[in-house]
Amino acid sequence: MNFIRFILFSIILIFSVSCDTLKNTSTINFLGPVLEVVNKDGKLNYTGRVINNSDKKISNVLIRYVARNQDGKIIEAITVPLVGKNGLEIIKGEVVNFEFTLRIQSKNVYDKQLTLDYLQ
Numbered sequence: 001m002n003f004i005r006f007i008l009f010s011i012i013l014i015f016s017v018s019c020d021t022l023k024n025t026s027t028i029n030f031l032g033p034v035l036e037v038v039n040k041d042g043k044l045n046y047t048g049r050v051i052n053n054s055d056k057k058i059s060n061v062l063i064r065y066v067a068r069n070q071d072g073k074i075i076e077a078i079t080v081p082l083v084g085k086n087g088l089e090i091i092k093g094e095v096v097n098f099e100f101t102l103r104i105q106s107k108n109v110y111d112k113q114l115t116l117d118y119l120q
Contacts, residue, residue: 028050028116028118033048042107043101043102043104045101046098047098048098048099049096050096051094053093058089058118060118061081061082062079062080063078063100065078065100067104067108067109068110072111075104075109076109080098083096
């Protein structure tokens with residue numbers, strides 16, 4: 001009986017999902033995960049990629065990273081500007097790689113936030 005309930009619930013869930021939610025958003029997004037590695041100096045290193053999924057050129061793309069200590073105080077904040085192949089604008093479908101390393105030791109980071117900001 002539980003199996004039948006599971007099947008019915010799955011069917012209802014599948015049909016309740018709108019097809020609009022399956023479309024790509026017209027923005028710029030991270031392409032895959034952002035990799036976090038502790039380097040030989042004990043500092044955090046981040047590597048990732050960003051893709052422009054929109055139909056327009058996007059400029060002023062910034063990756064912002066904020067690290068906090070155990071008391072919740074900001075111990076490091078970084079803003080990394082991303083540049084396309086032809087200058088500051090990232091064209092439709094273009095993938096941009098990024099990498100940055102923190103100046104502080106990884107053992108001091110208790111909370112972190114990584115965001116992607118842009119102007120369209």
